[in-house]
Amino acid sequence: MKICMNALLGAFLLMVTFAGYGWSEDKVLKMSTTTSTQSSGLLDILLPEFKKDSGIRIKVIAKGTGAAIRDGKDGNVDVIFVHAKDRETAFVADGFGTARFPVMHNDFVLLGPTGDPAGIKGKKDVAMALGKIAKAKEMFISRGDDSGTHTKEQALWAASGVDLTEVSQTIVKKGKESKVTLKRPADSDTWYVSIGQGMGKVITYADEKQAYTLADRGTYIKYKFGRNPAIELDVLSEGDVSLANPYGIIPVNPKKHPHVQYEMAMEFVDWITGERGQKLIADYRLEGKQLFYPDSK
Amino acid sequence: MLYKADTLVTEFKGRKVLNLTDFVIERKQIYALIGANGAGKTTLLNILAFLVQPTSGNLQFCGRDVSCRRKDLLDLRRRVVLVDQYPILFTGSVWKNVEFGLKVRGISKKQRERRADEVLELVGMQEFRSADAHKLSGGESKRVAMARALAIAPEVLLCDEPTANVDEENQKIILDILERINRENQTSIVMSTHYLSQIRRLAHHTLMLEHGMLVNAYRSSPL
């Protein structure tokens, strides 16, 4: 019986080992990115081209920005590609990344039902628009997942002049007590709904409830023009400077995590910020609309 | 005539376990049912208790055909009662067990109390009234099961080997009870047994089964 078990275990280990050899034949770079980047479809254009040019296959792990950055900090990936500039700068300053390279930008839009009960249609000043939603107590769906979009949303609320309240939980990290804090409008239990899910889910949620929400333009276009039935939400406020959404790419610092594939990561950074990558980004169209604007000189 | 059956056949998984012709049971008598194990005694008792439906043939009870409609079956079942060879007691106290038959008939609590105490006294188990039914010995269980059956004052008492697995002292108590309720209440009794001494002491009639068939029936006079 025991011999039999050992034989089985041995066979299993052998299989795993061979399978491992099978996978390691090509060069694989691990990249964590945000769900919005992946759902925009841009990566499906970029990555095969990069593979053609360099022979490197990229394994994409798509999560919220918070989790994507966390993967970088833990050394689970070789490079991160996200859109939360302040946190990216902090990531580099703390020594987790070597440097931030600007790649591209798109913008956020404020969505709402066609009926627009809060009356914000056409208001370019997004801070003012949010103020009106808060005043009318119209339902607003928040990502609430610590993502780039959520970070942006909290900053916009702060700028809107609406009273904010902080929700914090005390937890222990590395043996020390620390606080996890979220900002949300004060006295908003009836209308501010924080659902802690990805962009697509938030848009569907807002569509179901015919509520307002902040979304990145890429995901919005996908749900509005690339889906049948289309969502019944419209862009009600857009074009404000504060709605810009810059994407950056950061290789994980090999000094923190010696096992990361820094060389390969830099190869990808050079390619995506170079002429070839930037042109592909500028030429990318989703449902006939340009989504991203190259940022690298 | 209490029971009358003609060409009554019962099959189990395609095998004939009972095949009765000319089968009659009279009122107010004690019948002893004898035969080897597997001769069909238990099956017959289950049929007489209206718990098992014969495969074919006709059974009469008190001069009327036994129907298999659920409502009629309930009325019939409430006139007879079967005590198993290894009786099952429900979870709960002895008293709860004894009052069960009365409770399902919607008899008032006060009457249930009185009746339950009566029959517990009859079987000599009154001091076990609030004992846990599952903690009794085999003989005690059998006496409680007997009390439970008698509580509803049945017209017919069917007993599958009433003294099997019971010590001598309890055997005597049980046989005394059977004799007494037959004499005092005119309850008809059909019991299966292996003991000639019991037949000699109690039975007015003896029916002998072999391979599901009635091979011998004779009258006797109890001592």
Place this chain on the structure above:
Amino acid sequence: MDIFLDSLESAFLLLLACDPELMDIVAVSLKVSTISTLIASLVGIPCGFLIAYSSFYGKRLLLTCLNTLLALPTVVIGLLVYSFISRRGLFGSLELLYTQKAIIIGQVILIIPLVTSLTIAAVSRIDKRYRNTALTLGATQIQMALVIIKEARYGIGAAVIASFGRVIAEVGISMMLGGNARGFTRTMTTAMALEYDKGEFVLAVALGLTLMTIAFGINMLFHFFQGRAGIDAL
């Protein structure tokens, strides 16, 4: 290992402080799971009894189907219910989606097969002589059923507890139909999924530990009620 120790300490800290956020999440989880289990039991126990005690054509097929349904992924139920209660669905006008009611609907569908099949198993284990004894003593079919259910109560109790465990631990239905809205439909499992997505592993594991504590407490309670008779039955 660090994450685990930190989480353990965090869980204690949050529970000791009766963190309102955490309490709210726990309350929603318990409320929704309890109602789901209750409804599923009210349907599943009688169904299980009926199936166990009746013989009909296709019973084996039905049992096979029930056992297959046990393996039904929560996501499938989520999708199915979603398609009915979405704003564009058949029952869209009821505005059920992303409410606690929606989670309950999904969870009830999830565990009815579980309660039913475990009830069938529990009832089938009860000696057939209980049925005959009740009938010969003059019980109606319903009175007989109550006797059997009483005798099978530990098995049926275990079925209910197992179902509760299934719903309080499931995440697919709560996420898809509840939508993880903070203060409304955020349950322990969806909160965990969220904290994981945010990269806050410590908080996620702390929630997990709380969930396990609650599960443990409920099982202890069950064993307490089972008492000595329960131990005898083992």
